[in-house]
Amino acid sequence: MPYAGELVDRDPPTCALNDIVADVRAVLDAARYGFCLVLSEQRILLGRLRRSPLDAADAQSAVERVMEPGSSTVRFNTPADELVQRLSAKDHTTAITTTPGGCLVGVFDRADAQARLSRPGIP
Numbered sequence: 001m002p003y004a005g006e007l008v009d010r011d012p013p014t015c016a017l018n019d020i021v022a023d024v025r026a027v028l029d030a031a032r033y034g035f036c037l038v039l040s041e042q043r044i045l046l047g048r049l050r051r052s053p054l055d056a057a058d059a060q061s062a063v064e065r066v067m068e069p070g071s072s073t074v075r076f077n078t079p080a081d082e083l084v085q086r087l088s089a090k091d092h093t094t095a096i097t098t099t100p101g102g103c104l105v106g107v108f109d110r111a112d113a114q115a116r117l118s119r120p121g122i123p
Contacts, residue, residue, distance in 0.1 A: 004083045005076025007113045008097050008106030014039050015063050017046065022059040024049060037096065037104060038067045044102045047071055073098040076105045084113050 013031040015024045015038055024036050034051040047067040057066040073096045074083060087095060087110040097105040 002080045002117070003076060004074060004078040004080050004095070004097050004108045004113075005105050007080050007116055008076075008108050009112070010106040012037055012104075012107040014104070015049065016041070017062065017064040017067075019063045020059070021054060021057045021061045021063065021066065024063060025054060025059070028054065033094065033107065036063075037071070037107075038063055039104055043104050045071060045073060045096065045098055045104050048096070071096055073102075074108065075100065080108075080113050081117060083108060084110055084117065 012033060013027050013036040015027065015036045017038060017040075028034070028036055028051060036049045036054070037045060038047045038049060040046055047069040048071040049063055049067045053066050053068075076097050076099060078097075083095060087093065093110050095108040095110075097108050099105060
């Protein structure tokens with residue numbers, strides 16, 4: 001059975017604390033998610049910036065002023081089927097996956113995982 005870390009999108013939209021809101025808006029316009037993950041230089045997850053606060057913020061503001069600190073995460077070694085069930089029960093579509101040290105692994109998408117899990121033997 002695969003683990004969450006094996007089924008994540010390893011290239012979600014990311015930004016840094018000192019990035020400018022206008023630049024992050026452009027990143028999200030091309031992204032599949034309605035959020036950008038705020039990372040340190042070491043790829044430690046610092047928070048999340050959702051589309052609605054981003055749209056309401058001054059275009060020249062720093063990300064640090066509008067982000068949500070301390071996003072909820074799951075560990076990369078969580079069984080994928082268990083995580084799909086947990087997300088379904090809460091009606092959530094994604095989960096941010098990190099290492100025990102808080103380093104970003106990627107974004108686990110429930111629909112993508114369900115599709116992969118329904119095709120045994122396909123990586």
